Amino acid sequence: MSKSLALRLRVSVLSTLFLAALLAAIRSGQDEPAKAFAQSNLAKPVIPKGYVLQPNEGETLQRPGTQIVIKADPRTGSGRLAAGTQQLYIGSGIRVHRHEGEDEVLWIQDGSGTAIIGDTRKRVEKGAFVYIPQGVWHGVENPQNEMRLLWIVSPPGLENFFREVGTPPGVEARRLTPEQLSDIARKHGTNFKTQ
DSSP: OOHHHHHHHHHHHHHHHHHHHHHHHHHHTOSOHHHHHHHSGGGSOOOOOOOOOOTTOSEEEEETTEEEEEEESGGGTOSSOEEEEEEEOTTTOEEEEEESSOEEEEEEEEEEEEEEETTEEEEEETTOEEEEOTTOOEEEEOSSSOEEEEEEEESSOHHHHHHHHOBOTTSOOOOOOHHHHHHHHHHTTEEEOOO
16 A cells, blocks of 8 residues: 555544544534543444453353363353363264354364264364364264363354253253254254264
């Protein structure tokens, strides 16, 4: 971009902001446009707050064979994604399913098993990264080892499925039939593959 074009663009943006402040002053009956601008939303950009969670922090939920910890989602200030960890006990795996509107990433933090993406089965171990676009069938098998993974979905939504099927620690885990689990999953844009 040339310097003169960049300068014209800056002047245009500043002029627009000044006019918005002036209009706000006129509408509010204030004589001082600067005061009106300072009180308007234009002068106060919304900046999400960041945070740090330790390994044992977050919203912990349990299901038979697994423990889920939600680390980031709209409830904690993340409007564009949800993320958390999932501990898969030996043999529990993640049933083959697909998300109608979410891309997903799985990053294996510990353990090993098999990632299923479409018709492909691939061995995964600590450090493996799995990307799943929306609408693609996927799952995880871990018949011989526990596995801990980091999951990230965008846009958020998967975390609400976990909340509906999971229970907090100290509360007996919900025992759902495959049909009940499938019905709840559909409410949250997820479909389980039938064999």
